[in-house]
Amino acid sequence: xxxxxxxxxxxxxxxxxxxxxxxxxxxxxxxxxxxxxxxxxxxxxxxxxxxxxxxxxxxxxxxxxxxxxxxxxxxxxxxxxxxxxxxxxxxxxxxxxxxxxxxxxxxxxxxxxxxxxxxxxxxxxxxxxxxxxxxxxxxxxxxxxxxxxxxxxxxxxxxxxxxxxxxxxxxxxxxxxxxxxxxxxxxxxxxxxxxxxxxxxxxxxxxxxxxxxxxxxxxxxxxxxxxxxxxxxxxxxxxxxxxxxxxxxxxxxxxxxxxxxxxxxxxxxxxxxxxxxxxxxxxxxxxxxxxxxxxxxxxxxxxxxxxxxxxxxxxxxxxxxxxxxxxx
Numbered sequence: 495x496x497x498x499x500x501x502x503x504x505x506x507x508x509x510x511x512x513x514x515x516x517x518x519x520x521x522x523x524x525x526x527x528x529x530x531x532x533x534x535x536x537x538x539x540x541x542x543x544x545x546x547x548x549x550x551x552x553x554x555x556x557x558x559x560x561x562x563x564x565x566x567x568x569x570x571x572x573x574x575x576x577x578x579x580x581x582x583x584x585x586x587x588x589x590x591x592x593x594x595x596x597x598x599x600x601x602x603x604x605x606x607x608x609x610x611x612x613x614x615x616x617x618x619x620x621x622x623x624x625x626x627x628x629x630x631x632x633x634x635x636x637x638x639x640x641x642x643x644x645x646x647x648x649x650x651x652x653x654x655x656x657x658x659x660x661x662x663x664x665x666x667x668x669x670x671x672x673x674x675x676x677x678x679x680x681x682x683x684x685x686x687x688x689x690x691x692x693x694x695x696x697x698x699x700x701x702x703x704x705x706x707x708x709x710x711x712x713x714x715x716x717x718x719x720x721x722x723x724x725x726x727x728x729x730x731x732x733x734x735x736x737x738x739x740x741x742x743x744x745x746x747x748x749x750x751x752x753x754x755x756x757x758x759x760x761x762x763x764x765x766x767x768x769x770x771x772x773x774x775x776x777x778x779x780x781x782x783x784x785x786x787x788x789x790x791x792x793x794x795x796x797x798x799x800x801x802x803x804x805x806x807x808x809x810x811x812x813x814x815x816x817x818x819x820x821x822x
Contacts, residue, residue, distance in 0.1 A: 500529070502536065504529075508631070511636065513608065520632075523623075524612055530627065534630060538630075540636070543638075544632065546629055546660070547564075547639065547640070547641045547659070547660050547661075548642045548643075548658030549643045549644070550645075550655060550661065551663050551664035551688075556690040556727065558643065560726040561643050563732045564735065564736065566732075568736070569606050575608070575638070576610075576639070576640045578611075578628050578629060579609065580642070580644045580654060581611055581612070622654050622657075623766045626762045653761070655683055656758050656762065659746065662685070663687050665688070665689055666689070667697040667699070668694055668696050681707060684719055686735070687721045687722065688721075688723075689722070690725065692730065693725050693728065693730070716745075720738045722735050781802060
Protein backbone atom coordinates (compact mmCIF):
# COMPACT_ATOMS: atom_id res chain seq x y z
CA UNK A 495 0.00 0.00 0.00
CA UNK A 496 2.86 2.37 0.76
CA UNK A 497 4.27 1.80 -2.72
CA UNK A 498 0.91 2.62 -4.38
CA UNK A 499 0.45 5.66 -2.15
CA UNK A 500 3.93 6.91 -3.11
CA UNK A 501 3.01 6.66 -6.80
CA UNK A 502 -0.18 8.66 -6.33
CA UNK A 503 1.60 11.23 -4.21
CA UNK A 504 4.38 11.74 -6.77
CA UNK A 505 1.87 12.08 -9.62
CA UNK A 506 -0.20 14.64 -7.71
CA UNK A 507 2.88 16.64 -6.78
CA UNK A 508 4.03 16.56 -10.41
CA UNK A 509 0.91 18.22 -11.80
CA UNK A 510 1.00 20.68 -8.91
CA UNK A 511 4.38 21.95 -10.10
CA UNK A 512 6.69 20.19 -7.64
CA UNK A 513 10.12 19.92 -9.29
CA UNK A 514 11.33 17.26 -6.90
CA UNK A 515 8.45 15.07 -8.12
CA UNK A 516 9.45 15.90 -11.70
CA UNK A 517 13.02 14.77 -11.03
CA UNK A 518 11.83 11.61 -9.27
CA UNK A 519 9.55 10.54 -12.11
CA UNK A 520 12.23 11.13 -14.73
CA UNK A 521 14.59 8.98 -12.65
CA UNK A 522 11.94 6.26 -12.54
CA UNK A 523 11.65 6.46 -16.33
CA UNK A 524 15.41 6.38 -16.82
CA UNK A 525 15.91 3.42 -14.49
CA UNK A 526 12.91 1.42 -15.71
CA UNK A 527 11.30 1.57 -12.26
CA UNK A 528 7.99 -0.37 -12.26
CA UNK A 529 6.32 2.52 -10.45
CA UNK A 530 6.74 4.79 -13.45
CA UNK A 531 3.99 3.27 -15.62
CA UNK A 532 1.35 3.68 -12.90
CA UNK A 533 2.46 7.24 -12.13
CA UNK A 534 2.42 8.30 -15.79
CA UNK A 535 -0.96 6.66 -16.39
CA UNK A 536 -2.53 8.81 -13.70
CA UNK A 537 -1.35 12.05 -15.34
CA UNK A 538 -1.38 11.00 -19.00
CA UNK A 539 -4.43 13.13 -19.75
CA UNK A 540 -2.19 16.19 -19.38
CA UNK A 541 0.36 14.95 -21.93
CA UNK A 542 0.26 16.49 -25.38
CA UNK A 543 0.21 20.22 -24.68
CA UNK A 544 3.93 20.95 -25.13
CA UNK A 545 5.71 21.26 -28.46
CA UNK A 546 8.78 19.02 -28.55
CA UNK A 547 11.89 20.10 -30.42
CA UNK A 548 14.62 17.53 -31.09
CA UNK A 549 18.11 18.95 -31.67
CA UNK A 550 20.79 16.67 -33.12
CA UNK A 551 23.90 16.70 -35.26
CA UNK A 552 27.57 15.74 -35.23
CA UNK A 553 29.65 16.42 -32.10
CA UNK A 554 31.09 19.92 -32.04
CA UNK A 555 28.34 21.49 -34.13
CA UNK A 556 27.30 23.75 -31.23
CA UNK A 557 24.03 22.07 -30.32
CA UNK A 558 24.14 22.86 -26.60
CA UNK A 559 24.99 26.50 -27.24
CA UNK A 560 22.12 26.71 -29.72
CA UNK A 561 19.69 25.08 -27.27
CA UNK A 562 20.79 27.59 -24.64
CA UNK A 563 20.06 30.49 -26.99
CA UNK A 564 16.74 29.05 -28.13
CA UNK A 565 15.73 28.75 -24.49
CA UNK A 566 16.69 32.39 -23.93
CA UNK A 567 14.44 33.60 -26.73
CA UNK A 568 11.57 31.31 -25.72
CA UNK A 569 11.75 32.68 -22.19
CA UNK A 570 11.62 36.20 -23.63
CA UNK A 571 8.28 35.08 -25.13
CA UNK A 572 7.16 34.08 -21.62
CA UNK A 573 7.25 30.37 -22.46
CA UNK A 574 8.45 27.77 -19.98
CA UNK A 575 11.09 25.38 -21.25
CA UNK A 576 12.10 21.84 -20.33
CA UNK A 577 15.44 20.58 -21.67
CA UNK A 578 16.51 16.94 -21.84
CA UNK A 579 20.16 16.56 -22.86
CA UNK A 580 21.34 13.05 -23.74
CA UNK A 581 25.08 12.62 -23.20
CA UNK A 582 27.19 9.69 -24.41
CA UNK A 583 28.69 7.42 -21.77
CA UNK A 584 32.21 6.06 -21.79
CA UNK A 585 32.27 2.50 -23.16
CA UNK A 586 34.98 1.72 -20.59
CA UNK A 587 33.79 3.30 -17.33
CA UNK A 588 30.12 3.89 -18.11
CA UNK A 589 30.50 7.46 -16.88
CA UNK A 590 29.32 10.59 -18.69
CA UNK A 591 30.53 14.18 -18.52
CA UNK A 592 27.01 15.62 -18.69
CA UNK A 593 28.67 18.80 -19.95
CA UNK A 594 25.50 20.30 -21.40
CA UNK A 595 24.72 21.79 -17.99
CA UNK A 596 28.03 23.66 -18.16
CA UNK A 597 27.15 25.20 -21.54
CA UNK A 598 23.65 26.08 -20.32
CA UNK A 599 24.77 27.60 -17.04
CA UNK A 600 22.93 30.86 -17.79
CA UNK A 601 19.61 29.01 -17.90
CA UNK A 602 20.05 27.11 -14.64
CA UNK A 603 19.18 30.23 -12.66
CA UNK A 604 15.94 30.75 -14.57
CA UNK A 605 12.89 29.41 -12.75
CA UNK A 606 11.09 28.96 -16.07
CA UNK A 607 13.71 26.51 -17.37
CA UNK A 608 14.36 22.93 -16.25
CA UNK A 609 17.45 21.07 -17.47
CA UNK A 610 17.88 17.33 -17.09
CA UNK A 611 20.83 15.30 -18.39
CA UNK A 612 20.51 11.64 -19.29
CA UNK A 613 23.48 9.36 -19.93
CA UNK A 614 23.26 6.73 -22.64
CA UNK A 615 25.01 4.07 -20.49
CA UNK A 616 25.23 1.75 -23.50
CA UNK A 617 21.47 1.81 -24.00
CA UNK A 618 19.77 1.83 -27.39
CA UNK A 619 16.09 0.94 -27.44
CA UNK A 620 15.98 1.56 -23.70
CA UNK A 621 17.36 5.04 -24.21
CA UNK A 622 14.62 5.88 -26.72
CA UNK A 623 11.99 4.63 -24.27
CA UNK A 624 13.47 6.56 -21.36
CA UNK A 625 13.83 9.78 -23.39
CA UNK A 626 10.25 9.64 -24.67
CA UNK A 627 8.98 8.91 -21.17
CA UNK A 628 10.99 11.79 -19.70
CA UNK A 629 9.46 14.12 -22.30
CA UNK A 630 6.00 12.86 -21.31
CA UNK A 631 6.75 13.71 -17.69
CA UNK A 632 7.91 17.22 -18.60
CA UNK A 633 4.81 17.61 -20.75
CA UNK A 634 2.50 16.60 -17.91
CA UNK A 635 4.38 18.97 -15.61
CA UNK A 636 3.23 21.82 -17.84
CA UNK A 637 6.20 23.10 -19.84
CA UNK A 638 5.25 25.00 -23.00
CA UNK A 639 8.25 23.79 -25.00
CA UNK A 640 10.46 20.74 -24.51
CA UNK A 641 13.87 20.52 -26.18
CA UNK A 642 15.53 17.14 -26.56
CA UNK A 643 19.24 17.26 -27.45
CA UNK A 644 21.15 14.19 -28.60
CA UNK A 645 24.84 13.79 -29.34
CA UNK A 646 25.88 11.80 -32.39
CA UNK A 647 24.22 10.55 -35.55
CA UNK A 648 23.66 6.86 -34.87
CA UNK A 649 20.49 4.77 -34.92
CA UNK A 650 20.04 5.18 -31.17
CA UNK A 651 19.91 8.97 -31.61
CA UNK A 652 17.42 8.66 -34.47
CA UNK A 653 15.20 6.48 -32.29
CA UNK A 654 15.30 9.07 -29.51
CA UNK A 655 14.13 11.73 -31.96
CA UNK A 656 10.86 9.84 -32.44
CA UNK A 657 9.78 11.72 -29.32
CA UNK A 658 10.11 15.10 -31.09
CA UNK A 659 7.49 17.07 -33.03
CA UNK A 660 10.13 19.12 -34.86
CA UNK A 661 13.66 17.84 -35.51
CA UNK A 662 16.41 20.44 -35.87
CA UNK A 663 19.67 19.15 -37.39
CA UNK A 664 22.70 21.32 -36.59
CA UNK A 665 25.81 21.37 -38.80
CA UNK A 666 28.87 23.58 -38.87
CA UNK A 667 31.45 24.44 -41.56
CA UNK A 668 34.98 23.13 -41.68
CA UNK A 669 34.25 19.71 -40.16
CA UNK A 670 33.00 17.83 -43.19
CA UNK A 671 29.49 17.99 -41.75
CA UNK A 672 27.83 18.31 -45.14
CA UNK A 673 29.20 14.99 -46.37
CA UNK A 674 28.63 13.40 -42.97
CA UNK A 675 25.01 14.53 -43.00
CA UNK A 676 24.44 12.94 -46.38
CA UNK A 677 26.20 9.70 -45.42
CA UNK A 678 24.53 9.37 -42.02
CA UNK A 679 21.05 10.09 -43.36
CA UNK A 680 20.62 13.22 -41.25
CA UNK A 681 18.68 14.95 -44.01
CA UNK A 682 16.02 12.26 -43.79
CA UNK A 683 15.17 13.15 -40.18
CA UNK A 684 15.50 16.94 -40.44
CA UNK A 685 12.50 19.26 -40.32
CA UNK A 686 14.81 22.26 -39.98
CA UNK A 687 18.49 22.37 -41.03
CA UNK A 688 20.73 24.81 -39.19
CA UNK A 689 24.22 25.85 -40.30
CA UNK A 690 25.73 27.05 -37.03
CA UNK A 691 28.95 29.08 -36.66
CA UNK A 692 28.02 30.95 -39.81
CA UNK A 693 30.86 33.43 -39.25
CA UNK A 694 33.44 30.74 -40.04
CA UNK A 695 34.99 30.20 -43.49
CA UNK A 696 33.06 27.70 -45.53
CA UNK A 697 29.69 28.51 -43.99
CA UNK A 698 28.27 29.92 -47.24
CA UNK A 699 29.41 26.84 -49.15
CA UNK A 700 27.81 24.50 -46.60
CA UNK A 701 24.63 26.57 -46.65
CA UNK A 702 24.40 26.34 -50.44
CA UNK A 703 25.24 22.63 -50.49
CA UNK A 704 22.54 21.82 -47.93
CA UNK A 705 19.97 24.00 -49.69
CA UNK A 706 20.68 22.18 -52.94
CA UNK A 707 20.54 18.76 -51.26
CA UNK A 708 17.21 19.59 -49.65
CA UNK A 709 15.80 20.83 -52.93
CA UNK A 710 16.79 17.65 -54.74
CA UNK A 711 15.73 15.17 -52.08
CA UNK A 712 12.46 16.73 -50.94
CA UNK A 713 11.05 18.09 -54.18
CA UNK A 714 7.79 16.16 -53.71
CA UNK A 715 7.48 16.36 -49.93
CA UNK A 716 4.65 18.33 -48.38
CA UNK A 717 7.17 20.27 -46.27
CA UNK A 718 10.08 22.23 -47.70
CA UNK A 719 12.87 21.86 -45.15
CA UNK A 720 14.35 25.33 -44.48
CA UNK A 721 18.11 25.77 -44.21
CA UNK A 722 18.94 28.48 -41.68
CA UNK A 723 22.29 30.14 -40.91
CA UNK A 724 23.09 31.25 -37.38
CA UNK A 725 25.88 31.76 -34.87
CA UNK A 726 24.73 30.62 -31.46
CA UNK A 727 27.93 31.80 -29.78
CA UNK A 728 27.40 35.38 -30.98
CA UNK A 729 23.57 35.28 -30.78
CA UNK A 730 23.19 35.90 -34.51
CA UNK A 731 20.27 34.38 -36.44
CA UNK A 732 18.65 32.64 -33.47
CA UNK A 733 15.34 34.35 -34.24
CA UNK A 734 15.42 32.78 -37.69
CA UNK A 735 15.78 29.33 -36.17
CA UNK A 736 12.81 29.97 -33.87
CA UNK A 737 10.80 31.23 -36.84
CA UNK A 738 11.60 28.10 -38.87
CA UNK A 739 10.51 25.87 -35.97
CA UNK A 740 7.27 27.84 -35.61
CA UNK A 741 6.60 27.52 -39.33
CA UNK A 742 7.02 23.76 -39.12
CA UNK A 743 4.73 23.64 -36.10
CA UNK A 744 2.08 25.60 -37.98
CA UNK A 745 2.45 23.22 -40.92
CA UNK A 746 2.00 20.12 -38.76
CA UNK A 747 -0.90 21.59 -36.82
CA UNK A 748 -2.62 22.58 -40.07
CA UNK A 749 -2.63 18.91 -41.01
CA UNK A 750 -3.41 16.01 -38.67
CA UNK A 751 -1.05 16.56 -35.74
CA UNK A 752 -2.80 13.82 -33.77
CA UNK A 753 -2.05 11.29 -36.52
CA UNK A 754 1.59 12.37 -36.69
CA UNK A 755 2.01 12.00 -32.95
CA UNK A 756 0.15 8.69 -32.95
CA UNK A 757 2.64 7.34 -35.49
CA UNK A 758 5.48 8.38 -33.20
CA UNK A 759 3.73 6.68 -30.28
CA UNK A 760 3.73 3.45 -32.26
CA UNK A 761 7.51 3.73 -32.36
CA UNK A 762 7.56 4.37 -28.60
CA UNK A 763 5.56 1.18 -28.02
CA UNK A 764 7.93 -0.69 -30.33
CA UNK A 765 11.00 0.50 -28.42
CA UNK A 766 9.44 -0.46 -25.08
CA UNK A 767 8.40 -3.86 -26.39
CA UNK A 768 11.82 -4.54 -27.92
CA UNK A 769 13.59 -3.61 -24.69
CA UNK A 770 11.29 -5.80 -22.61
CA UNK A 771 11.51 -8.76 -24.97
CA UNK A 772 15.29 -8.51 -25.18
CA UNK A 773 15.60 -8.52 -21.40
CA UNK A 774 13.26 -11.50 -21.11
CA UNK A 775 14.83 -13.52 -23.91
CA UNK A 776 18.35 -13.17 -22.57
CA UNK A 777 17.60 -13.57 -18.86
CA UNK A 778 18.62 -16.69 -16.94
CA UNK A 779 15.20 -18.16 -17.67
CA UNK A 780 15.44 -17.21 -21.33
CA UNK A 781 17.45 -18.56 -24.24
CA UNK A 782 21.01 -17.61 -23.30
CA UNK A 783 22.05 -21.03 -21.98
CA UNK A 784 20.30 -22.85 -24.80
CA UNK A 785 22.16 -20.76 -27.37
CA UNK A 786 25.45 -21.49 -25.63
CA UNK A 787 24.74 -25.23 -25.70
CA UNK A 788 23.85 -25.22 -29.39
CA UNK A 789 26.94 -23.19 -30.31
CA UNK A 790 29.10 -25.49 -28.19
CA UNK A 791 27.68 -28.42 -30.17
CA UNK A 792 28.96 -26.81 -33.37
CA UNK A 793 25.82 -25.08 -34.61
CA UNK A 794 26.21 -22.08 -36.93
CA UNK A 795 25.15 -18.80 -35.22
CA UNK A 796 22.91 -17.85 -38.14
CA UNK A 797 21.11 -21.20 -37.94
CA UNK A 798 20.66 -20.84 -34.18
CA UNK A 799 19.15 -17.40 -34.63
CA UNK A 800 16.89 -18.56 -37.49
CA UNK A 801 15.63 -21.47 -35.42
CA UNK A 802 14.81 -19.29 -32.43
CA UNK A 803 13.09 -16.71 -34.63
CA UNK A 804 10.94 -19.39 -36.23
CA UNK A 805 10.05 -20.83 -32.84
CA UNK A 806 9.15 -17.45 -31.36
CA UNK A 807 7.16 -16.41 -34.44
CA UNK A 808 5.06 -19.58 -34.17
CA UNK A 809 4.08 -18.58 -30.64
CA UNK A 810 2.63 -15.21 -31.70
CA UNK A 811 -1.16 -15.61 -31.73
CA UNK A 812 -3.08 -14.65 -34.85
CA UNK A 813 -5.11 -12.28 -32.69
CA UNK A 814 -2.05 -10.03 -32.55
CA UNK A 815 -3.06 -8.59 -35.93
CA UNK A 816 -6.61 -7.94 -34.81
CA UNK A 817 -7.87 -5.07 -32.65
CA UNK A 818 -8.16 -6.00 -29.02
CA UNK A 819 -11.77 -6.35 -27.96
CA UNK A 820 -12.99 -3.72 -25.57
CA UNK A 821 -14.28 -5.27 -22.33
CA UNK A 822 -17.97 -4.72 -21.74
